[in-house]
Amino acid sequence: MRLSGRNLKCVRGGREVFSGLDLSATSGEALAITGPNGAGKTSLLRVLAGLLVPAEGVVALEGGDAELSLPEQAHYLGHRDALKPALSVAENLSFWREFLGGETKDAGRCLAAVALDHAAHLPAAYLSAGQRRRLSIARLLSVRRPVWLLDEPTSALDAAGQALFVDLMRDHLAGGGLIVAATHLPLGIDARDLRMGGAA
Amino acid sequence: MTLTDLANPTKFLALTARILPGLAGVTVILLAIGLYQSAMAPDDYQQGATVKIMFIHVPNAWLSMFVWGVMSVAALGTLVWRHPLADVAAKAAAPIGAAFTFLALVTGSLWGRPMWGTYWEWDARLTSVLILFLMYLGLMALWRAVEDPSRAARAAAVLTLVGAINIPIIKFSVDWWNTLHQPASVFRAGGPTLDKAFLWPLLVMAIAFSLLFITLHLAAMRNEILRRRVRSLQMMQASRVSFTSETGGGSQATASNEIGAA
Amino acid sequence: MSALGALIRRDIRIALRVGGGALIGVLFFLTVTVLMPFAVGPDLALLSRLGPAILWLGALLASLLTLDRLFTADHDDGSLDLIVMSRTPLELACAAKALAHWIAAGLPLIIATPVLGLLLNLDGTATLAVAATLLAGTPALTFTGMIGAALAVTLHRGGLLLAVLVLPLSIPVLIFGVAASQAAISGPLPFGTPFSILCALSLASLVIGPFAAAASLRHGLD
Numbered sequence: 001m002r003l004s005g006r007n008l009k010c011v012r013g014g015r016e017v018f019s020g021l022d023l024s025a026t027s028g029e030a031l032a033i034t035g036p037n038g039a040g041k042t043s044l045l046r047v048l049a050g051l052l053v054p055a056e057g058v059v060a061l062e063g064g065d066a067e068l069s070l071p072e073q074a075h076y077l078g079h080r081d082a083l084k085p086a087l088s089v090a091e092n093l094s095f096w097r098e099f100l101g102g103e104t105k106d107a108g109r110c111l112a113a114v115a116l117d118h119a120a121h122l123p124a125a126y127l128s129a130g131q132r133r134r135l136s137i138a139r140l141l142s143v144r145r146p147v148w149l150l151d152e153p154t155s156a157l158d159a160a161g162q163a164l165f166v167d168l169m170r171d172h173l174a175g176g177g178l179i180v181a182a183t184h185l186p187l188g189i190d191a192r193d194l195r196m197g198g199a200a
Numbered sequence: 201m202t203l204t205d206l207a208n209p210t211k212f213l214a215l216t217a218r219i220l221p222g223l224a225g226v227t228v229i230l231l232a233i234g235l236y237q238s239a240m241a242p243d244d245y246q247q248g249a250t251v252k253i254m255f256i257h258v259p260n261a262w263l264s265m266f267v268w269g270v271m272s273v274a275a276l277g278t279l280v281w282r283h284p285l286a287d288v289a290a291k292a293a294a295p296i297g298a299a300f301t302f303l304a305l306v307t308g309s310l311w312g313r314p315m316w317g318t319y320w321e322w323d324a325r326l327t328s329v330l331i332l333f334l335m336y337l338g339l340m341a342l343w344r345a346v347e348d349p350s351r352a353a354r355a356a357a358v359l360t361l362v363g364a365i366n367i368p369i370i371k372f373s374v375d376w377w378n379t380l381h382q383p384a385s386v387f388r389a390g391g392p393t394l395d396k397a398f399l400w401p402l403l404v405m406a407i408a409f410s411l412l413f414i415t416l417h418l419a420a421m422r423n424e425i426l427r428r429r430v431r432s433l434q435m436m437q438a439s440r441v442s443f444t445s446e447t448g449g450g451s452q453a454t455a456s457n458e459i460g461a462a
Numbered sequence: 463m464s465a466l467g468a469l470i471r472r473d474i475r476i477a478l479r480v481g482g483g484a485l486i487g488v489l490f491f492l493t494v495t496v497l498m499p500f501a502v503g504p505d506l507a508l509l510s511r512l513g514p515a516i517l518w519l520g521a522l523l524a525s526l527l528t529l530d531r532l533f534t535a536d537h538d539d540g541s542l543d544l545i546v547m548s549r550t551p552l553e554l555a556c557a558a559k560a561l562a563h564w565i566a567a568g569l570p571l572i573i574a575t576p577v578l579g580l581l582l583n584l585d586g587t588a589t590l591a592v593a594a595t596l597l598a599g600t601p602a603l604t605f606t607g608m609i610g611a612a613l614a615v616t617l618h619r620g621g622l623l624l625a626v627l628v629l630p631l632s633i634p635v636l637i638f639g640v641a642a643s644q645a646a647i648s649g650p651l652p653f654g655t656p657f658s659i660l661c662a663l664s665l666a667s668l669v670i671g672p673f674a675a676a677a678s679l680r681h682g683l684d
Contacts, residue, residue: 309580318506318583319580320580320581320583321504321506322499322504322506322509327504330496330581331496334489334492334493334496337489337492338489338493341485341486341489344480344485345480345483345486347480377500377504378504
């Protein structure tokens with residue numbers, strides 16, 4: 001499987017964020033997008049996720065499920081956690097499991113994997129920022145998607161949480177997945193570096 | 201400071217656990233006596249047996265206003281003295297007050313059916329009670345809208361006090377609006393001149409309903425205190441990180457202390 | 463299909479829990495209805511003549527005000543991004559959200575109608591007629607209002623802008639809703655004619671609403 005973007009250009013609010021950008025990543029490979037604030041890391045991820053339409057260029061996924069588009073085969077972990085404080089931890093996770101569909105894993109085991117199984121019945125409102133992030137990560141585990149698009153995935157996680165997430169990313173890559181992550185901090189796994197910021 | 205904050209609700213729980221059964225018993229007995237006396241009271245020469253609805257309507261109408269008074273005092277307690285039980289009292293009173301107000305409305309409209317020929321007449325008194333009911337519902341919606349009870353408490357306290365100042369103004373306006381459109385209210389017929397045969401059952405019922413309010417209010421306050429304890433225990437449980445033994449053990453110890461105190 | 467079921471269940475659950483706005487819509491409906499007699503006077507004959515119109519206006523405003531949060535909440539916490547990306551067609555997801563909203567916020571309005579009919583001196587037939595027209599017409603309000611809610615979320619403006627966008631769109635529903643109620647109460651038109659048009663409006667909005675909302679969400683996200 002190969003994710004590629006060719007000659008991508010993104011314009012937001014009349015300002016050119018980046019242009020002429022090429023990228024590619026294959027199964028089992030992680031691509032770390034680095035660069036200063038405002039370089040367009042989040043915009044690039046949102047272009048890959050199909051949430052932003054690029055002004056120029058194309059994004060393609062070869063070797064995936066031919067019936068599905070790239071966004072439909074991708075997980076997007078953004079700044080916002082997509083959690084409802086009024087619902088319990090388990091309800092939040094099982095909603096995304098049912099809604100996203102496809103190949104799913106047992107919700108209880110996914111919660112245990114991110115060390116939130118003790119809080120399954122509690123309202124998500126009671127979780128700290130780091131725990132909310134863990135719960136979002138449990139979403140990536142509970143539904144299988146080959147492509148992970150991660151925006152600052154380790155922010156808000158403590159040292160133990162970061163170590164845990166590194167293991168989960170390794171498992172994902174070993175299982176033939178691919179990861180594109182925008183990050184300031186070292187990811188903790190072998191990753192090809194894509195430096196942004198010179199373009200704009 | 202935290203010690204006194206915790207001590208008060210705990211003492212309150214212990215105290216109310218002792219007096220609630222007795223209070224409930226007295227309430228039931230008084231209610232039974234009041235209802236019996238109401239049933240035995242003679243029919244009114246004008247209104248017939250319908251006059252007996254008054255025995256339930258009047259205590260409910262009186263409590264609908266009294267409860268708002270209780271909440272206003274509690275609101276002062278929240279805003280001025282920051283008493284830990286004050287917002288519990290205010291929150292617990294709102295649904296009970298709304299229920300009494302609702303009963304006053306229902307009994308009033310049941311009484312109105314034979315008098316006016318319709319279940320609802322925009323009579324000045326009933327209309328004022330209806331507006332009071334809407335204000336109770338608004339207050340309950342405010343309590344429900346905010347998840348954190350201590351944040352909701354201050355907003356609700358301000359609204360309660362504004363309501364307390366506004367209720368007489370609303371009452372006056374409604375009276376004026378009503379007299380503008382129609383002659384004196386029918387309700388006044390059953391008003392101040394009451395026969396002794398009616399006065400006694402009414403008095404007993406008024407006391408019984410007041411006791412009923414106190415009983416329900418204390419029980420609801422207990423529930424609210426316990427509900428808040430459950431909430432803080434849950435928050436403690438959420439912050440317990442299961443795989444790091446030191447922090448997990450620490451917060452578990454606090455949690456069991458908390459249960460011990462309760 | 464289980465994805466849509468999950469979305470509907472989640473939205474209803476959130477609406478009914480602490481902080482959800484489902485019952486506030488009913489309270490608003492009640493308050494607006496109670497305000498009317500203070501403006502027009504307590505004359506029962508007049509009120510029963512105006513009753514269907516008052517109830518329809520109240521229901522219209524109540525369902526409009528609760529629509530404000532339909533997409534905003536999901537947009538603010540990032541859920542909307544995942545819904546847009548998912549394998550469920552966005553049109554169906556929008557329809558599911560609107561249906562959940564109607565069940566949680568629209569149905570209670572219809573259930574409250576008999577009580578309000580009592581306050582406005584409507585008799586049994588009139589109350590039944592208003593409730594039936596609301597049942598047939600409020601889906602149209604929700605599904606056309608959804609378009610405004612989707613536009614408002616992509617423009618990052620809510621509240622009054624939504625009202626200004628949606629109110630003109632709901633005029634036909636108001637016309638035929640009130641006409642059908644009046645026809646059932648006093649004639650001279652047969653009830654069936656305006657009521658069928660009202661149902662047709664609802665059915666048309668069931669189709670147009672999700673497509674328009676999905677289109678504006680797709681092109682407006684950033």
